[in-house]
Amino acid sequence: MKNRNWLLIISIITICSGLIYPYGPSMYFLGVFFYRHSATYDQSFIQTVKNISNFVPNNETLVVSTASVAPTIEYFSGHQVQVPWTVDFRQSLEDYMSQHNFTYLVVPIILGSSSSVEKLKPIFSVEGLNKLKQDFQKIEEFKTNSSTIYLYKRK
């Protein structure tokens, strides 16, 4: 019987120690502390996205460089949003937007990353954004606590 009691105590300790296991599910509780600088906890992000509408005519579709916040931008800006999934070395961004009659491009740089889509990252990297100047005019630059959002217009 003593052995069984020890086994029970060990069982309870095992489960409780899982609470501090660094690779266990309890680490999800720490996100609100470790990722305070991310867009999820950015108080200024929504208002900034709303401000984009002041520079874009109604009924214009926004092309957004990253899929992670595309629905968020669509919901709070009131504009339809498209992510240029088919853009690669075969089709340039300018060709894509011209083909679909899109005029405005939104590039949010969140925590140093301009796109959550791997194949779009080179297009919207620092070098890629410099190359965009040939075909796009930068209208505005918005700063939030977690990001910088560039708004471009196709020339």
Next chain:
Amino acid sequence: MVSKDFFYNGRKIRRKILHYLFEPKADLLFLPFIIILVSGYTYYISAIQIPIHDGAVYLLNAHDWLANEPLHSPFRPQLISWIIAAIWSITGENWVIVKGLQALFTVVSGILLYVLLRKYKGNIFAFGVTTLTMLNGIVFYYSTHILTEGLSLFFLVLTLYFLKPQKENYWFFAGIAMGLTFGSRYPILLQALTIFVVESAINRNLKLSMIAILGMVSVIITIILAVYLKTGTFQLALAQDTNFSIFLSPYYLINSLHIWGFAFLFVPIAFLYKRTYTDSINYTFIAWFIVSMIFWSANESNWQNRFVIQYTPAVYFLAILGIEHIKRRSCIVFASNGNAQ
């Protein structure tokens, strides 16, 4: 010389005293636990300033239903968007008002789970399973966002809650709960059906089963019709998420400690004891766990930790069951005699 009777009676009295002292305290602890849980959710949800990707999609769909516009994402389950739209029809459109919607369903599912397990397994068992489920980091984290995991968990637990009593109106409500499980998150219908099949097999009452099926089918048809009339089509999932293989992925087993913590170590122990298979109450949770694990592991490419949220109660049920067997010195399955080991 002290007799054996003395020790046996002493043990019996000690057990009764422990039961009297400790069992009711699980009830007393549960209310403060819920209060602390709700406080935790309030803190985490209040810190969130923008909806995550899927949350924004459900908000867009809710807006589209309310404004009678084409749906942004018709392949997404629509129930949560309908609930959001219903709230907005009263309060006006404001995403802040619905930030805590999913957490509410998760907390209520925890309360339901406790009430259900308390009746069949006792206070301490119910408290253990419920607290482990509610305090699982993955369950908690994804319940703080506008998603469908907590919503489907609620309807799944509600299904089980209504299936336990052998009453016709309860089984009809169980059918409705199964249908709403489908509406909240399409693949979770499989788990609801698993629970239903096992409970039907235990009860062996064809009339009750037919009543439940009637409730379920009516809700599912309503949901499909509503989406079809709005969009002209009905899609259960994206094409890339419907590739299944008989070669099961070990993803969820390999990451079991990351997903469920050390408690998962006791799940296989539960299967070693005879008592696990003699108590019919356990059958539902065993089937729930096995079918869910196989289903999500059979997907060829899409493995995510949040997919396990709906069957986490079954995992912790088996874990606590394993510990209970250890405590009770139950017979293991392969014991050579009937005596306790």
